[in-house]
Amino acid sequence: MTDLAIIGGTGLTTLKALEVTRREVVHTPFGEPSCPLTYGQLCGKEVVFLPRHGPGHTIPPHKINYRANLWALHRTGVTRVLAVAAVGGISAHLGVSELAIPDQIIDYTWGRAHTFFEEDLRQVVHVDFTYPYSAELRDLLLKAAAAAELKVADRVTYGATQGPRLETAAEIDRLERDGCHVVGMTGMPEAALARELELSYAAITVIVNRAAGRSEGLIEMASLEQNLKIGMEKVRRLLEHLIPLA
Ligand code: HPA
DSSP states (O other), rough: OOOEEEEEEEOOOOTTTEEEEEEEEEOOBBBOOOEEEEEEEEEEEEEEEEEEETTTTTGGGGGGOOHHHHHHHTTTOOOEEEEEEEEEEOOTOOOOOOOEEEEEEOOOOSSOOOSOOOOSSOOOOOOOOOOOHHHHHHHHHHHHHHHTTTTEEEEEEEOOOSSSSSOOOOHHHHHHHHHHHHEEEHHHHHHHHHHHHTTTEEEEEEEEEEEETTTSSSOEHHHHHHHHHHHHHHHHHHHHHHHGOO
């Protein structure tokens, strides 16, 4: 049985190095996950993989069924979830194509099904979310990054926005004043739902663009995709070094 799940984001709809052993269609009380779960061997370790935007990258961030995704992974018996996500860089010290391992989140999303604890409760539940990411998993990621000689930014606050549009320059100014270093659209409610299911959860973020108003001109999709490609190669390298430690 596997204890590690990987949720792929933009640019990681398949894990090339994954030797697929089987796929499983899962129905959950919360609806359908983004696609069937893929089981396989990654560098000799069994993992389960789920691309959150669907196999063809067709599900936008606000339409992802985060509850079904986390429920389906939890049902497999995994205890740890590693999420990969593309983000915009807000802080000047974070370069494009670089990786960042967030340790905090601010949630600006709205209208998403964001909790398992709302119906048929015996009593109201408030999970602790002081530290939204697993310290142990973050530590493993940082050790793997050192082993892979990859530069990663630590102690990063992730601002989760609603999307699918990118932000205005003023919105990014506000996020920066709030203390956000990177901005993305999928970090929440994913992290909180993982906590509600008592799954250890951490994220590898890839900075694919300077956030709105943080560079000359507009955000160009062509350069974003180029940065994504470079960044995802680093993610693959990081995962290769993580697996032997995990
Ligand atoms: N904003 C929000 N989400 C993102 C961005 C951004 O600039 N880049 C990649 N995901």
